[in-house]
Each structure stands twice: as C-alpha cells, then as structure tokens.
Amino acid sequence: EPEVTQTPSHQVTQMGQEVILRCVPISNHLYFYWYRQILGQKVEFLVSFYNNEISEKSEIFDDQFSVERPDGSNFTLKIRSTKLEDSAMYFCASPKGAANYGYTFGSGTRLTVV
C-alpha cells in the first residue's frame, strides 16, 4: 500500500515557539488532510487542502495554524505560537484512490509543547 510519510516523528517545543510539521502524501492526489489526536482521545479534523487551497477547516484551525504545499510534493502544517493544548499527535492523510475509497494516514508526528 502506498505510504504517506511524516516528519519529524516526535517534536518537543517550548510554548510560544513555531513548529512546522511535514508530510509527503501519496503522489498524484489533489486532496490532503490534517487531523490531530490528543492523547487518548478521538481523532479530530483540522483542515482539508485541495488543489493548493484550503477547502474546509474546523474551529480548531484558527489563525495560529496554516498549511502550505511549498514545493509540489511536501505538505506542511505550521503552528505559529504553540500552546500547551496543542500537544497531540498530528496525522496527515491522503485518499487511497478515488476520493471515496478512504484515506491512508501518515505515521504521525507527536508534538509535545512544554
């Protein structure tokens, strides 16, 4: 099965610092997604990105968050000024095939804000 690669696998950052999480999705797909999972809780939608634009975002995705596709392959999630409550696993996802065949999720980045 094609892979969705995320880096880093774990990042520890000071509160107030900026972090950039990276994802290399399955190629040739125009839809990409970011989700997060606070430890022990359910998976929450953050943002979907279609054809280099945000197509939908949740209430969680406020002004401190941004997404980019800087070079046509990587897909980044930036958190400008991290807060303690941003500590979570962040997953990117890409459709497996046609959009309704489900997603493949990346391996995740564990973000710890101290």
Place this chain on the structure above:
Amino acid sequence: ELKVEQNPLFLSMQEGKNYTIYCNYSTTSDRLYWYRQDPGKSLESLFVLLSNGAVKQEGRLMASLDTKARLSTLHITAAVHDLSATYFCAVEGSGTYKYIFGTGTRLKVLA
C-alpha cells in the same frame, strides 16, 4: 452538525468470544470507514462501506452499514489477543470529504 458515537468505549473480552462494536451517526451519510489504531501508532484502514446494506469481512472482523438506521457494526468472531487495539469508525459528511470520527472503542482481548 454530524456527530458520531461508538459504544462501548472499552471492551475487555476473553479469547474465543464474539462481540459487536456499534457506531451511530446523526445525519445522512452513506460512507463509513473503520480504522484500527495500536498504541502510539497511526490509523490502519480496515473497511470501507459505501452503501446501505454493505457488508465487508476480513478474517475475524466483519463490518456492516445500515444507512437508514444510521448505524454501522463491527463484529468480532472468536477474538484473539492480536485484535487488541482501539477501533474507530469515521463517517464522511454529506457534501464534504472530511471524516468525523467516533470516540473509539478500546478493545482488550484476554488470553
């Protein structure tokens, strides 16, 4: 607003037993997905259910979808320890490709 609920939240069962996990959702959708998550790991796709009455089986797991009842079930037959994990259902809302996940069911199979 689409809401997705799973029950039970926790399930401890003996090896060899059968059990069912339920996933209810609040608004119309005919696309539902089941994922497995091992501790500290990513989400592994188990089943894709795209129509009313869809039934999929893989090994000891079988998933079904009743869109009229807004209900999906994940049935476990003759559980084995390797099935211990957290299972999530996810529903795709109408007019959107985003998933709304259920609360998850943490399954522990005891030898």
